[in-house]
Every structure is written in C-alpha cells, then in structure tokens.
Amino acid sequence: MTCSGEKHSINVVALAGGVGGAKMVDGLAQVLDPDCLTVVVNTGDDFEHFGLYICPDIDTICYTLAGIANVSTGWGRSSETWNAMDTIKTLSGETWFKLGDRDLGTHLVRTEWRKAGKSLSQITHDFCNAWGIRVSVLPMSDEVVRTIVVTRDGRALPFQEYFVKYQCQPEVSSFIFEGIEQARPAPGVLSALEKADLIIICPSNPWVSIDPILSVSGIRQAISNKIVIAISPIIQGRTVKGPAAKMFSELDIQPSASAVALHYKEFLSGYVLDKTDYKESRLITQWGIIPYETNILIPTAEDRARLACEVLAFYLKLRRSSL
C-alpha cells in the first residue's frame, strides 16, 4: 500500500498504547518505508500474572504488525485456542485475565529471557525479527513502570485489575506511574525522536497509554520542538474502545475530541478529529492547534492506510505552512 504511488520516507515516531494505537500503527506501517517508522509503546500496562511477564500493548502492536492479531477483539492472537485456560478453570485457578494458548508462548519466552537478563527492548527486537516485523517497535522504557489507577473510593488498583478484572467499573480519581522516576527511555527512543520529522500520537487513551510514555524522563522534552500530530481517540463524546471517555467524565472533564487536544495542548501542532466533531475545530484552532477533520474510524486495513496517508499529507501541509 502506498499514498499516491510511493512509500513515504518521512521519519515518523508514533507513540502508542494497545488497540487504538495498533490500528494507527498498522496504517502507518503500510504506507511508510519501514526504516522511517519507530513505534514507542506504553509499558505501564505490563504486569505479572501466573509468574508470566505480560506486555499487553507491545503484544497488541506486534501481533497486529505481524498480521497474527485477532482482528475482531483487537487484542490477542488469531486462530487462538484456549486449552490452557480451560485447565486453569477446571483447577479453579484465576481466570479473569484471558491467556490464549498461542499468546502464552509469547509470555513464556519473554519471561524466560528477562530472567536470563535480556532487556525488554532486546526481547521486543528479537520477537519482531521472528515475526517478520520490519518497523522498529520500542518499549518506552526497559525499566519497570506500573500504572496504578487510584479510584474515588480510595483504592490503588494495578492497571490490569482495573481494566480487566473490574472491567473499568471503579470511578477513577488519578493515576500513578509507579517507577517512572527511575525509568529511562529505552535504547533508540531518544535518537528516533531526535531524527523524527513527525511525532504521531496515536488514538490511544491519553491518561493511561500516552501519559506514561510522555512521563518517561526526556521524552516530553524531545518532542517539544517537533511537529506533533495527535489523532482523537474520541468520536462524538465516546471512545471507540476502552475507558478514555469514562475517565474524562470521572475527572470532571466533558469527554470530547477537543478535551483530548487540550490535554496535549502544550506540544500539539495538528489534531485529527472525526468529521462528525467538526464543531470542535473552532475551539481547537483557538488554542493554536491546526485541526483536520476526516473519518477516523479505521476498522479495516484499507481504512488504516487511508487515514495514515491523510495524516502524512496533513503533516506535509503543516510543514509547508511552518516554513
């Protein structure tokens, strides 16, 4: 797939969470020269379960790029089986986090290699090689960062418990990124940001997917003098998937495309929102951010490539206007 006949060679760094991030990255990977795309992935969702080191966002990104993702759920593997889970259920083990059999293999190897001293970025690199992924996928950090959801009733829930076990039911009051002070950007992150022509903030959850990445020391600064385009994860006040809109409400912010733009205001050059939210463009413009309206619902590979082309064309327009 190309945009008007050739692969783009714009150097892009995409900041991404899981499902929404994977869709955008899938589009970008289709239309960019693979050497030009680096994906920096949130690891705040990572957790240990059954002793396994699980990286939900990295896995979703990699499975999607490798073409082995379950496209109907957005997470996990295609042609998946659930026989280990079946045994776990029979034995009354914990079943709140669904571990597919193919997916389990990923966690088993990652856990083993981490114990052997390999860094998460090295492991991710090796996995990408094995899966034939040619773009660069980097964890935001090799150090452990854990997103904790602080709830209104005073609990501090590890993200996956909030997200999967409690199905995002508890009302949130704030977020803690445990370990963030010690976290350095993974090898390759800062150099990719430095040489980037364009930073894309994927349509991921601002609070728990993008903020952890931006909170890693040096990353916010590295994007501050770059052209940064975000794609809205919210359409008509609702998220396509996940709790972002619910979180905005619980934090007493009306959930909307523009609320996300405002969240990123300090460094945002351009903002891609759904054409049905066109009324918000005026507000976004007032904040000094250039809006771009289009269809941002991208369920299919074709939709994703189309949106990626539009975002890159939008970037070229922004660059011309800033020259």
Place this chain on the structure above:
Amino acid sequence: MTCSGEKHSINVVALAGGVGGAKMVDGLAQVLDPDCLTVVVNTGDDFEHFGLYICPDIDTICYTLAGIANVSTGWGRSSETWNAMDTIKTLSGETWFKLGDRDLGTHLVRTEWRKAGKSLSQITHDFCNAWGIRVSVLPMSDEVVRTIVVTRDGRALPFQEYFVKYQCQPEVSSFIFEGIEQARPAPGVLSALEKADLIIICPSNPWVSIDPILSVSGIRQAISNKIVIAISPIIQGRTVKGPAAKMFSELDIQPSASAVALHYKEFLSGYVLDKTDYKESRLITQWGIIPYETNILIPTAEDRARLACEVLAFYLKLRRSSL
C-alpha cells in the same frame, strides 16, 4: 471393574513413577475401593522450566486416573494442542521439553499456588478433587528432591535434561537425589504405609523412579515389615518404555526381570514377572522371593484391571502362606 464381582478392600500403597506406574495404578484404581488405594509418587523428576514448576510423574499418574491422559504417548493430555509451543518455536525459545496447551494450565496453576505457599501435597490433593480422582495421590515428599544423573563422562545432568533433552543417550554411572537428606515423607505417606496390607512397587524404573521414593527418610523402614510385591518393568531383558534396561547395562548389571528383583531383595515378598521370563523364577525363589508369572504387558484398561486382580490374588496367597 471388579475382580470376581466385588471391589477389593485391601489397603494398598503403590509406589510409582510415571508411565509404567500410571498403568499399574490405573488397574488398581479400577478394582480397589478408592479409600483403600494410596499412590506415593516420585518427585525426583520434577523440575522448573520456563519458570513453571513441572511434576511429570504426578501429572502422568493424575491424567491417567482422571481419564484425560494421552494413551498413545503415555504422558501428557488427550485432545492436546501445541499452540503455545508453536509460538515458542517461532520465537526461538527452548523446545526440547514439549509443553502441551492443556498441560500448561496445570503447570501454571501449580506454580502460582506454590508461590502462594501451598504445599505440593495440598496442590495435588486439590487437583485430584478437581479432576474427580477418588484414590489418594501423594507426592513422596513436599520438600524438593532432584534426581541428578551422573554420566560416565563426568557430567551431572538434571533428570529431565538427561531424559528428554539428551534422550537418555549419555551413559550413566550413578544417581544423586539432591535434597534427599532434608526430605520428609509428605503428609499421609507414613500413615498410609502403616495401615497398608500390601505395598506394590509399580513397574517403574528402579533407579530413578522407585529409589528416590525409598530414599526419603522413614519410607524404607515403614515397608520393611510389610508384604511387598513388585511388578517387573523389564520383559525379556528390555524395558517396555524408558531407560531402565539401558541403565542396568551401563551399571554393569545384565538387565533382566530378576536383576530388578535382586535390586529390591531386602524387602520383597513377591515378584510379578512376565511369563516369557519364567526361567528366572528359580533364581528369584533362591533369594527367598515368591515369583508369579503372568502377562505383564498392560496397554489397555482391561489388561491393567486384569493384572491388578492377579496381583491382589497373589497377595492373598502370600498372606495365607505367611499366616
């Protein structure tokens, strides 16, 4: 299944390793009142792989008793899938030990529960309940014992590496049961032995399945004044499965049914050998052991029940003659 119309209520403790042990235990479980059968299982083969706590012999025994074993391999689960393994292979993880998807669930729950402080005997008890196993299956010990195979070329190989990774190729010179000095019999083992009418030594490997059990402090003594019957794991100088015969040769002992009887001589009352080995009965008799010749190849459930009935009838005969 019964022997001549009713369930036996002889109190039996069976000492067992993996595949051969499971077959014999399967027969005994068919014909004994479940309250009358306790299986004490070797744990010297246990090991950690991919961070999972794996108990090959306990699993083989339990899968067989639960009717969920792969009857063609003798180990692992029926209707098994290998999708986790497929991922591990793609990612260049270690593949020498085959982890089926259903089987993986067992290891994941056991590992988790051990980390939570549950003992192996408690875990095994809970697994048996979940699988509807009514006979009592006990690990020989809750303490960790590791069988190390010392090879002629001076290596000390953990058992599963010798057995699976190196396919029993290295020549053995001796065996070490690491941790055996600290190992106490698991709860229930000594009391079961005490009330036992009959101790059955299953057709398992004497060196690496039965000797570890007998080496746990107190067990050898507990069987010393009991009627003990062993079933030969060797027919016509060869083992049905596994390296027992090869080990005898490498230890400069001619592999034979009688060689196994001699190995157990100090406490053996009766010995069940294959009828094709009838010539060895005279020698066995000379050692003060009563031989019993029959067909000891027991691939099917019916064969196993038949042999179990014969062994119990043999016991009744021994008991009558000892009164």
